[in-house]
Amino acid sequence: MVFSAAQLIRRDGVTATGLREVAAHAGAPRGSLQHYFPGGKEQLVNEAVEWAGRYAAGRIDRFMAQLSRPTPGGLFAAMVRQWTDEYRSAGFAGGCPVAAATVDCAESVASTQAAAAAAFASWRRPIARELTAMGVPSRKAGALAILMVSALEGAILMAKAEQSVRPLTTVARELGPYLDSCVEAGSGEEVL
Amino acid sequence: MVFSAAQLIRRDGVTATGLREVAAHAGAPRGSLQHYFPGGKEQLVNEAVEWAGRYAAGRIDRFMAQLSRPTPGGLFAAMVRQWTDEYRSAGFAGGCPVAAATVDCAESVASTQAAAAAAFASWRRPIARELTAMGVPSRKAGALAILMVSALEGAILMAKAEQSVRPLTTVARELGPYLDSCVEAGSGEEVL
DNA sequence: TGCCGATTATGACAGCGGTCATGATAATGG
DNA sequence: CCATTATCATGACCGCTGTCATAATCGGCA
Numbered sequence: 443m444v445f446s447a448a449q450l451i452r453r454d455g456v457t458a459t460g461l462r463e464v465a466a467h468a469g470a471p472r473g474s475l476q477h478y479f480p481g482g483k484e485q486l487v488n489e490a491v492e493w494a495g496r497y498a499a500g501r502i503d504r505f506m507a508q509l510s511r512p513t514p515g516g517l518f519a520a521m522v523r524q525w526t527d528e529y530r531s532a533g534f535a536g537g538c539p540v541a542a543a544t545v546d547c548a549e550s551v552a553s554t555q556a557a558a559a560a561a562f563a564s565w566r567r568p569i570a571r572e573l574t575a576m577g578v579p580s581r582k583a584g585a586l587a588i589l590m591v592s593a594l595e596g597a598i599l600m601a602k603a604e605q606s607v608r609p610l611t612t613v614a615r616e617l618g619p620y621l622d623s624c625v626e627a628g629s630g631e632e633v634l
Numbered sequence: 635m636v637f638s639a640a641q642l643i644r645r646d647g648v649t650a651t652g653l654r655e656v657a658a659h660a661g662a663p664r665g666s667l668q669h670y671f672p673g674g675k676e677q678l679v680n681e682a683v684e685w686a687g688r689y690a691a692g693r694i695d696r697f698m699a700q701l702s703r704p705t706p707g708g709l710f711a712a713m714v715r716q717w718t719d720e721y722r723s724a725g726f727a728g729g730c731p732v733a734a735a736t737v738d739c740a741e742s743v744a745s746t747q748a749a750a751a752a753a754f755a756s757w758r759r760p761i762a763r764e765l766t767a768m769g770v771p772s773r774k775a776g777a778l779a780i781l782m783v784s785a786l787e788g789a790i791l792m793a794k795a796e797q798s799v800r801p802l803t804t805v806a807r808e809l810g811p812y813l814d815s816c817v818e819a820g821s822g823e824e825v826l
Numbered sequence: 827t828g829c830c831g832a833t834t835a836t837g838a839c840a841g842c843g844g845t846c847a848t849g850a851t852a853a854t855g856g
Numbered sequence: 857c858c859a860t861t862a863t864c865a866t867g868a869c870c871g872c873t874g875t876c877a878t879a880a881t882c883g884g885c886a
Contacts, residue, residue: 455738457649460843473864476845483844535741544795545737546647549727558795588804592788599787600780603736603750612780620812652873665834668876675874828886835880843872850865856858 443468443478448490452539456487456546456554487543488557494539495561502568512576514625515618517569518590522614525598526607534605538598540565566591577625586624593617635660635670640682644731648679648738648746679735680749686731687753694760704768706817707810709761710782714806717790718799726797730790732757758783769817778816785809 446468450459461483465472479486505520506512528536540561547554566587573583593613600609638660642651653675657664671678697712698704720728732753739746758779765775785805792801 453741455647455649457647457843458738458742461845462843471864473866477863537737537740540795541733541791542737544791545729545734546650548729548794549645550650555795555797559797562792562795585804585808588789588792588801589785589808592792592801592805593781593785594788595791596784596787596789597780599733599736600754600784602740603732603747603754605747605751609780609784612777613784616777616781653875654873663834665836669833830885831883833880833882836878837876838878839874839876841873841875844870846867846869848866848868850863852861852863854859854861856860 443470443474444486444489444493446470447486448494448539449536451487451490451542452494452537453535455542461486484551484553487547487551488554491540491543491554491557491561495557495564498540498561498565499568502565502572506572512572514573514576514578514586514621517572517576518594518621519614519618521590521594522597522610525594525601526610529601529607529610534602537602538595541595541599562591573624579624579626582624586621590617590621635662635666636678636681636685638662639678640686640731641728643679643682643734644686644729645727647734653678676743676745679739679743680746683732683735683746683749683753687749687756690732690753690757691760694757694764698764704764706765706768706770706778706813709764709768710786710813711806711810713782713786714789714802717786717793718802721793721799721802726794729794730787733787733791754783765816771816771818774816778813782809782813 443464447459447464450464450467461475462472464486465475475486479489481488501521501524502517505517509516509520540558543554544558548558549555566584569587569590570580570583573586574580578586594610597609597613601607635656639651639656642656642659653667654664656678657667667678671681673680693713693716694709697709701708701712732750735746736750740750741747758776761779761782762772762775765778766772770778786802789801789805793799
């Protein structure tokens with residue numbers, strides 16, 4: 443149910459997503475909403491945002507496991523590829539639910555704004571951790587995580603607007619080498 | 635009136651912005667909406683998005699005029715500073731209206747999606763032009779413009795969610811040196 | 827002044843939104 | 857088997873939205 447909410451939110455935005463629609467999409471009875479989400483729409487949206495944050499964080503681990511030669515640029519490329527794959531196969535309907543919640547509710551609903559902030563933080567945390575594991579100085583890792591998430595979110599936005607994966611591929615190509623250059627020499631098992 | 639629409643859209647999102655609210659904010663009579671925007675809300679939103687695109691493009695020229703030593707990193711820093719200034723002085727209520735339109739309407743309203751795409755394009759165009767004027771190879775300039783807009787949009791989003799200018803300042807600090815490194819040696823009047 | 831188009835004012839309408847109240851059904855445990 | 861809780865179903869309410877229809881008002885021009 444929370445998953446259905448996230449899916450609809452990332453497509454139509456928070457305000458345009460109705461609770462009846464969420465229930466229908468989840469195949470759940472409308473009465474369940476009131477029972478499991480006594481906090482109303484606000485609670486459902488917040489949980490959807492939190493779920494998205496955990497999901498994004500979990501993806502980082504899976505991306506790292508798939509990389510044979512882990513590099514910052516490779517991780518970023520994997521993050522971007524998830525979106526290019528979706529856009530190419532399913533069209534440009536989707537977006538980031540956290541971004542949608544930020545745009546639609548950050549000003550009016552304090553709890554949702556806090557949930558979005560927490561989601562971004564829980565997304566950046568594993569990224570920074572993996573960056574340091576790859577040899578990026580720990581002080582720089584946090585900054586690079588911010589840069590990576592920012593660039594990805596912006597590229598998602600532009601890609602959806604232009605109905606093209608080009609912003610995504612461009613950002614990955616431009617940022618990859620720079621990210622790799624932030625690995626401290628002598629760390630890890632790099633061949634060089 | 636279009637300006638008022640853009641201002642409300644960037645704060646509350648497209649769906650949450652009512653036409654009556656726009657008219658009230660603009661100090662305009664409600665009947666005027668129907669007269670000047672026979673296309674209804676869709677037309678008003680599209681014009682607001684187009685206006686935002688032109689505004690962003692115009693800012694690029696003004697930023698360039700203010701820079702004594704024009705560099706790609708300096709231009710990006712100026713773009714970022716516009717947002718840090720606003721957030722510090724007026725709070726984190728605002729966002730990018732083009733981003734809001736993309737999130738809220740890109741899937742459902744084709745004309746608005748096209749307007750958002752045009753706005754992003756007309757924003758990137760002067761950026762790429764100035765980059766080439768600063769000595770960035772013309773093929774690379776377009777890619778860097780995409781990167782700059784993406785990173786800025788994403789940082790705006792994160793800043794609004796986290797109620798902190800840190801994403802903005804971090805992105806500017808990280809990306810600036812890389813952007814500057816893309817200037818071809820020997821071009822322009824650099825001292826070196 | 828009298829007219830006519832441009833503008834504004836106002837109200838109605840139909841639809842959808844979230845929320846609540848109430849009642850039915852199922853599941854659980856004594 | 858009963859009772860008590862959890863889950864679901866349904867309909868009603870109120871507020872708001874975009875849109876339209878209609879009428880009033882204004883501005884210039886003959």
